[in-house]
Every structure is written in C-alpha cells, then in structure tokens.
Amino acid sequence: MMHMFYWLGVKIQDFIFHGYNITTVWGFVSTCIGLIALAIVYETMKISQIKLRQLTKQHNLPSPITQPTDSSSLLSRVSEVSVASVGPFRCNAYTAWTVEVVHWSFHVTLGYFLMLAVMTYNGYISIALVAGSGIGYYIFGPTLLELKLKKLQKYERFKKLEQCHPECADVVSNVTEIAASIVPENQEAEVNINVNADVHI
Structure with a gap:
C-alpha cells in the first residue's frame, strides 16, 4: 500500500525493491x-x-603555478598547452575523469535511492535518514567546508592571474620598447667613442 501522507509503522511491503x-x-x-x-x-x-x-585537474596541469608572478603568468598558458599535448598526461587525465564520472554516477544513484526511501512517507525512516545525514555532516562537514574554502581561494588566485595577463602584456611591450631604444643608443655611443678616438689620434 502506497501512503501519500506521513505514517508510523514497522511493516512495509515492497520497500523500494519488489519482494523486499x-x-x-x-x-x-x-x-x-x-x-x-x-x-x-x-x-x-x-x-x-x-x-x-x-586529482583530475592535477593530471590536466602537472606543473601547477605556485606564485602568480609576471613571468609565470606569461608562461603559464604556453606551458599548459605544451604539457597537455603529452600522451601519458592525456591518458592519466582521461582515466581520472572516467573515475570521477563513475563516482558521480554512484553518488547521484545513492541520492535517488535515499529519496525513494523518504517517499515511503514512513516517519521512522525519515528520522533515520535525517539522523544519518546529520551524523555524516557532523563528522565530515568541517573537512568539506575546508575543501570548499581552498577551492574558493584557488579560484580567487586564478581570477587575479587572469587579470594579470593584460598588465603583463603591457610590461613585456614596454620592456621590448626599452630594449629596442637602448640598442641604438649603445650603438651611437660606440660610434661617438670611435670618432673621438680617431680625432685624438
């Protein structure tokens, strides 16, 4: 009998699976x-x-950037492209991604399974599931919160790194212009020195 309201009882026919x-x-x-x-x-x-x-991200980028300096931010995209094209790293990335997808599928399946248990509208079963979720969150909640905070911090650092690229590009262009202007000046100085030396001789 399928109940459409909460009830209390210990006898359930065909609980989730037929015959249980x-x-x-x-x-x-x-x-x-x-x-x-x-x-x-x-x-x-x-x-x-x-x-x-x-783990999947580590296989996609085996050489992570530790400090977002100007040189590292400019070379990061080049290193990502070159490293990602290597065969073993690509194979490991696909394996890690497959494991992640399988794990996610089991996680979703378990969530639907627990939802079906709640849909029996049995008060005792609902209390048991809430108690289990509470115990699990009490044990693993701090770790989950810490991982999410670390993920948020990495995301903020990544945003700063992305914002650094235009500035770094300007720095590189300025350095190139300075270098280009320094070379002719040095050449002119060498010419002047040679001319002055010839005059004195």
Whole structure:
C-alpha cells in the first residue's frame, strides 16, 4: 500500500525493491540502521568527489603555478598547452575523469535511492535518514567546508592571474620598447667613442 501522507509503522511491503518486505521489528530496525549508514556514505562521497576533481585537474596541469608572478603568468598558458599535448598526461587525465564520472554516477544513484526511501512517507525512516545525514555532516562537514574554502581561494588566485595577463602584456611591450631604444643608443655611443678616438689620434 502506497501512503501519500506521513505514517508510523514497522511493516512495509515492497520497500523500494519488489519482494523486499519488512514484517518484523528487528527487520525494520536493521533497515533503518542500513539507511543511516547509507546517508553517512552519501555525505562522505561529497568529499571524495572534490578530491577526485582535484586529482583530475592535477593530471590536466602537472606543473601547477605556485606564485602568480609576471613571468609565470606569461608562461603559464604556453606551458599548459605544451604539457597537455603529452600522451601519458592525456591518458592519466582521461582515466581520472572516467573515475570521477563513475563516482558521480554512484553518488547521484545513492541520492535517488535515499529519496525513494523518504517517499515511503514512513516517519521512522525519515528520522533515520535525517539522523544519518546529520551524523555524516557532523563528522565530515568541517573537512568539506575546508575543501570548499581552498577551492574558493584557488579560484580567487586564478581570477587575479587572469587579470594579470593584460598588465603583463603591457610590461613585456614596454620592456621590448626599452630594449629596442637602448640598442641604438649603445650603438651611437660606440660610434661617438670611435670618432673621438680617431680625432685624438
């Protein structure tokens, strides 16, 4: 029987899967414990998904930029293109990306599975899932927050690096103009020195 409102009971027929019938209190308690564990796993997979994303980025860019200096910002795009074209790094990037996609698929599937459990409208099951999510967030929440803060800091540094490129281009053009102007001046100085030397002789 499909309930369309919250109810309290320990007997459920065809719980999520056909043939999975809960008829005893112990079976219901063990099911709730299993759902609590799955909710904790769901929170844990959020962290592992971020870790896999970082791993994929590392394979895409094996030589990360540590300090956004003028020279590093100018050479960063050239190094990205040249390194990304190397075979082993490209293969590792595809492997890491495949693992990330598979992990994401399992994460989404688990989320739908937990959603179907909530859709039974059983009050005890909903309490078990909320408790599992709360326990998972209590354990892994600080780590998840730290990873997101690091991601935000890297994003801010990347934005500053992107903003640095036009300025660095201006710096390079100015240096080129200065160098071009210095060379003729040095040549003129050498000519004047040679002329003066000939006059004195």
